[in-house]
Amino acid sequence: MAPTREALDRSVLAAPPLSAWSCFAPLLRAEAWPSVVELNALWPEGARHRFVVQDKALLADGLHYEERIARHGAIATRPANWHDLFNAFVWLRYGAIKQTLNARQMAEIAIMGPRERSRPQYALTHFDEAGVIVTLTDSRMLDAWGAHDWHRLFWTFRDAWLGGEARVDVFGHALLEHALTPGKLLVGKALVVTGGNDAARRCAEAIASGAVLVDPLELRPLPVSGVPGWHADTNAESFYTDAPCFQPLRAGRVYPAPLS
Numbered sequence: 001m002a003p004t005r006e007a008l009d010r011s012v013l014a015a016p017p018l019s020a021w022s023c024f025a026p027l028l029r030a031e032a033w034p035s036v037v038e039l040n041a042l043w044p045e046g047a048r049h050r051f052v053v054q055d056k057a058l059l060a061d062g063l064h065y066e067e068r069i070a071r072h073g074a075i076a077t078r079p080a081n082w083h084d085l086f087n088a089f090v091w092l093r094y095g096a097i098k099q100t101l102n103a104r105q106m107a108e109i110a111i112m113g114p115r116e117r118s119r120p121q122y123a124l125t126h127f128d129e130a131g132v133i134v135t136l137t138d139s140r141m142l143d144a145w146g147a148h149d150w151h152r153l154f155w156t157f158r159d160a161w162l163g164g165e166a167r168v169d170v171f172g173h174a175l176l177e178h179a180l181t182p183g184k185l186l187v188g189k190a191l192v193v194t195g196g197n198d199a200a201r202r203c204a205e206a207i208a209s210g211a212v213l214v215d216p217l218e219l220r221p222l223p224v225s226g227v228p229g230w231h232a233d234t235n236a237e238s239f240y241t242d243a244p245c246f247q248p249l250r251a252g253r254v255y256p257a258p259l260s
Helices: 010-014 018-029 036-040 065-072 082-093 095-112 119-130 139-146 150-156 158-163 173-178 199-209
Strands: 050-053 074-077 131-136 167-170 188-194 220-222
Touching (some): 018 082, 065 074, 095 119, 119 131, 119 188, 139 150, 167 199
Parallel strands (some): 131 188
Antiparallel strands (some): 131 167
């Protein structure tokens, strides 16, 4: 459970991953919850989408959440709710990815109907809720990650994380909500991009084409609390062998090649 707004330890806003969302800090730090009017004021001019209050009147339209977005550009948003507030922030920052997720969900709903869920839908939802975009330039780090050699990935290649050669951008709004709890061990579901820039665009293109997020097992788990500086204990080498978020590789588990 996320802390209440009144009980929030606002020091978490100055630490990763929430520090990367500092442009929204005034809305997070304010005593009062932002309204959908305030959130909608942050859209770029000409944007098709809008946040709308999720209430009984809205839900009476009988539309699926994804269908409402696809048809009307209306993103149902519960007032005074951390989960939906972070969802709004992700829409504002990563709108292209959000739109491709919505389009893929709608394509699956057309096949499955509004009550059943397919393997691609589970993959799309996992990334929407807990997704991270990881950019790597050193293939040795990918090898370590593929073997769940967390000590090597985070400790041996510590300088790569600190120097920016390896980068994590949190996309999942549930993951951001979990980060409100100080010291919580966070694990994301990753899409990986090797080399180059504009990783978000490349992810959006791959999602739109159906090249990724076909099955939830293709997502690489990444204990993002292991990224140096993201947790208070990352200065201790023993953290990478003792913390429960660092799980061994399951027998037979393999991951797809990264986006390049």
